[in-house]
Amino acid sequence: MNAPETHRPSLRAAIAHRFSLLDDKADDAEIDRSLRAGVELSGATPWILMLAILIASVGLNTNSTAVIIGAMLVSPLMGPIVGVGYGIGIFDFALIRRSLANLAIAAGISLLTSTLYFMLTPLAEAQSELLARTTPSLWDVLIALAGGLAGIIGQTRREKSNVIPGVAIATALMPPLCTAGYGLANGNWSVFGGAFYLFSINCVFIAFAAVVVIEFLRLPHRKFVDPARERHVKRALLAIVLLTGLPSIFLAARLVDNEVFSSRAREFVRKEFGAAQVHVIETRVTPGMHDIEVTLIGAPLPPAAIKALEARLPASGLQQARLRVHQVQAEDHKEIDVRSLKADILAEIVRNNQQTLQDKDAALAALREQVASQQAWLKQADAVTREFEAQYPQCGNVLFGQAVPAGSAGAATVPVLSAECRRMPKASEVRRINEWLKVRTGSAEVRLVLAAGRTRIVRLADREPAR
Numbered sequence: 001m002n003a004p005e006t007h008r009p010s011l012r013a014a015i016a017h018r019f020s021l022l023d024d025k026a027d028d029a030e031i032d033r034s035l036r037a038g039v040e041l042s043g044a045t046p047w048i049l050m051l052a053i054l055i056a057s058v059g060l061n062t063n064s065t066a067v068i069i070g071a072m073l074v075s076p077l078m079g080p081i082v083g084v085g086y087g088i089g090i091f092d093f094a095l096i097r098r099s100l101a102n103l104a105i106a107a108g109i110s111l112l113t114s115t116l117y118f119m120l121t122p123l124a125e126a127q128s129e130l131l132a133r134t135t136p137s138l139w140d141v142l143i144a145l146a147g148g149l150a151g152i153i154g155q156t157r158r159e160k161s162n163v164i165p166g167v168a169i170a171t172a173l174m175p176p177l178c179t180a181g182y183g184l185a186n187g188n189w190s191v192f193g194g195a196f197y198l199f200s201i202n203c204v205f206i207a208f209a210a211v212v213v214i215e216f217l218r219l220p221h222r223k224f225v226d227p228a229r230e231r232h233v234k235r236a237l238l239a240i241v242l243l244t245g246l247p248s249i250f251l252a253a254r255l256v257d258n259e260v261f262s263s264r265a266r267e268f269v270r271k272e273f274g275a276a277q278v279h280v281i282e283t284r285v286t287p288g289m290h291d292i293e294v295t296l297i298g299a300p301l302p303p304a305a306i307k308a309l310e311a312r313l314p315a316s317g318l319q320q321a322r323l324r325v326h327q328v329q330a331e332d333h334k335e336i337d338v339r340s341l342k343a344d345i346l347a348e349i350v351r352n353n354q355q356t357l358q359d360k361d362a363a364l365a366a367l368r369e370q371v372a373s374q375q376a377w378l379k380q381a382d383a384v385t386r387e388f389e390a391q392y393p394q395c396g397n398v399l400f401g402q403a404v405p406a407g408s409a410g411a412a413t414v415p416v417l418s419a420e421c422r423r424m425p426k427a428s429e430v431r432r433i434n435e436w437l438k439v440r441t442g443s444a445e446v447r448l449v450l451a452a453g454r455t456r457i458v459r460l461a462d463r464e465p466a467r
Contacts (some may be wrong), residue, residue, distance in 0.1 A: 017118045019185065021153065021156075021213075021216065021217065022217070023430065024158050024159065025156055025158070025217060026156055026158045027156065028170075028219055028220055030158075031155070031156050031219065032219075032359070034081060034155060035082060035086045035155065036083070036086075036095065037079075038078070038079030038080075038082060038083060038155075039079055039083035039095070039098060039099045039102055040079070040102065041078050041079075041080065041102040041105055041106055042244070045076050046105075046109060046378075048074060048076055048104075048299035049075070049076055049077070049106055049109055049110065050109060050113050051074065052074040052075045052076070052174060053071070053109070053110045053113040053114050053174060053177065053178060053181075054113060054117060055067060055070060055071035055074065055113075055115045055119075055184075056068055056071035056072070056075075056174040056175055056177075056178045057117040057121075057178045057181065058069060058117075060122070060127065060129050060130045060175060060178050060179065060182070061118070061121055061123050061127065062118075062127070062129075062295070063127035063128060063129050064129075064421045065129065068129060068174075069177055071174050071175075072172060072173070072174050072175070074108075075173060075174045075198070077103075077106055077110075077173045077174065077456065078151060078173065078206070079102075080099045080100075080102040080106060081099075081103060081173075081203050081206045081207055081210075082151065082152060082155065082206065082207070082210050083095060083098070083099030083102075083201075084095075084096055084099040084100060084103065084150075084203075084207045084209035085148070085152070085206065085209065085210025085211045085214065086099075086121075086152075086210055086214055087211075088207065088210075088211050088233075088237060089097055089210060089211045089215055089219065090214065090216030090219060090220065090221035091221050091233070092221075097175035100124075100361065103203065105154065107177060107199070109178060110174070110177040110178070110181070111177060111181050111184065113178070113179075113181070114177060114178040114182065114185075115181040115182075115184045115185045115323050116185075117185075118181055118182045118184075118185035118186065119182070119185045119214070119222075124186070126182070127192070129175070129209040130179050130182055130191075133172075133175050133176045133179040133194070133195050133198055134179060134190070134191050134194035134195055134198075135194055135251060135253050135255065136197055136198035136201055136248055136251060137248055137251045138248045138249050138252030139252060140198055140201050140202070140203055140248060141205055141248045141256075142389075144201055144202045144204075144206055144209075145205045145206075145207075145208070146208060147206065147210065148205055148206030148207070148209025149209040149212070151206065151209070151210075151212060152209060152210040152213040152214070152454070153222050155214055156217060169315070170378025171441050172202070173199065173202050173203075176195045176196065176198040176199040176202070177195070177196075177199055178467075179191060179198075179335065180195040180196045180199065182195075182219035183195060183332055183424075186270035186298065186377075197247070200244060201244060201248060204240060204241060204244040205241070205244070208237075211237065213345050245404050246262075249339035256286065257287070258287035259287075260317075261285070261287040261290065261318070261321075262285045262287055264316055264317045264318055265283075265285045265292045265318060265321065266283060266285065267316070268312075268313065268316045268318060269283050269294055272309055273294065273296070273309075273313065275383045278296045278297065278298035278299060278301065278327075279296065279297050279298050280294060280295070280296060281295050281296070282295040283292070283295075288319045289322075290318075290322060291321070291322050291324065291325070292318070292319050292322065292323050292324065293319055293324045293428060294323070294324070294325050294326070295325045295326045295400065296325060297327075300327050301325065301327065306323070306325050309323060309325075310323045338404075369380075377402070380441070381400045381401065384400055384417070384437075384440055384441070385398045385400050387440070388400075388417065388419070388433075388460050390426060392419075392421070392423050392433075394418065394423045394457075395420065395421040395422075395425075395450070395453075395457070396420060396421075396458050396459040397419060397420040397453065397455075397457060397458055398417070398418070398419045398421070398459075399417070399418040400416070401415075401416055402414065402415060402416065403416045405437050412445075412449055414443065414445045414446065415437065415443050415445075415446045415447070416447040416448075416449065417437055417446070417447070417448050417449070418449040418450075418451075419449075419450055419451075419455075420450075420451050420452070420453030420457060421450055421451070421452060421453055422452075422453055422456070422457060424450060424452055425450065428451065431447065433448055434446060
């Protein structure tokens with residue numbers, strides 16, 4: 001009997017099944033309900049938004065990446081943006097209007113909260129996390145587009161995954177709004193414009209990604225009675241996407257040009273000035289102005305040598321660059337010996353290290369002295385206890401130590417001997433014990449505390465093992 005034949009799927013069918021977006025798609029009604037619910041901005045959502053903006057503002061103000069990421073996880077801004085894309089994808093203009101209104105309210109709340117924070121905070125300096133949100137580029141467009149695609153795909157699945165938090169972090173909707181608030185609070189309109197443009201890029205391309213996925217999934221949508229109006233709507237959408245994305249291409253090209261210019265300029269300084277008998281103590285490159293500023297110390301370069309260096313700029317890919325050289329000289333106008341200067345710096349470092357070692361040695365000697373004094377005191381305490389017990393066998397439970405009198409602020413300690421006695425010594429004996437204790441400890445101030453023992457009397461000799 002022959003075994004039944006099994007038909008293996010073709011490679012194309014296997015790949016199509018592996019990457020299919022339709023196999024685990026949620027029901028159309030569930031997708032519609034979920035995306036519409038995310039649009040709403042009422043109840044606890046505005047409060048969560050304000051708190052998220054506050055967290056992000058603190059993170060940007062203190063340059064804390066972890067705090068900024070936490071704020072992005074809390075942020076509820078994705079819902080209205082995806083709602084705009086969903087409304088465009090199914091031609092639901094009422095949903096588009098409601099999503100845009102909620103997005104505008106959310107942006108207004110975010111700007112107001114961040115502006116108030118940056119007006120009140122004592123930390124006025126713009127940190128690197130803030131400045132990073134002021135120069136959007138083509139890479140931000142790609143991030144927003146990829147993040148939007150991942151987000152809408154994750155939201156249309158039957159099993160919800162952790163895609164949305166990751167998209168919130170990747171697209172970074174909160175930090176640009178907080179940075180725009182910083183610009184408003186400080187009257188810095190270039191910062192405000194750059195940050196708000198980055199926020200606009202994120203919104204437009206996340207929504208555009210939602211339109212693309214909704215169209216691909218063939219979700220139910222309304223039909224246009226007039227085909228011309230449908231074409232008009234699609235062209236308007238395309239125009240908005242292009243108008244938003246084109247400036248980022250220019251900014252990206254400028255960013256690349258600036259990075260290339262800075263790299264070439266620093267390589268030129270390292271190569272050309274490294275051979276001269278000078279030391280470069282500072283290099284400043286301003287790509288926007290094509291300016292290279294170098295500060296030198298050592299033997300002064302003649303003007304002819306500087307002119308020769310300027311002539312070699314085009315060969316290093318630094319066309320239209322301007323080289324400015326500052327040369328530091330001694331007050332007596334003599335040449336500075338760079339090697340001697342380095343030797344002096346090293347000698348100063350050695351001297352500082354030697355002083356540090358001497359300070360540590362002194363601290364170590366003081367600690368050793370304290371330990372030796374403590375050990376001597378322990379030996380004296382043992383001897384005094386034995387002598388006292390030998391003179392007064394009826395006494396035991398002896399405690400001998402040093403105490404700090406009230407009001408002395410620890411300036412001086414007083415020897416204290418405490419004991420319990422089966423029979424209390426006479427007054428003359430107590431005076432004699434006091435005098436003996438003063439002589440024995442070398443202190444004019446001693447304290448003697450004797451009490452009638454009602455408990456078991458233990459002596460030091462009783463605790464020692466029998467020999």
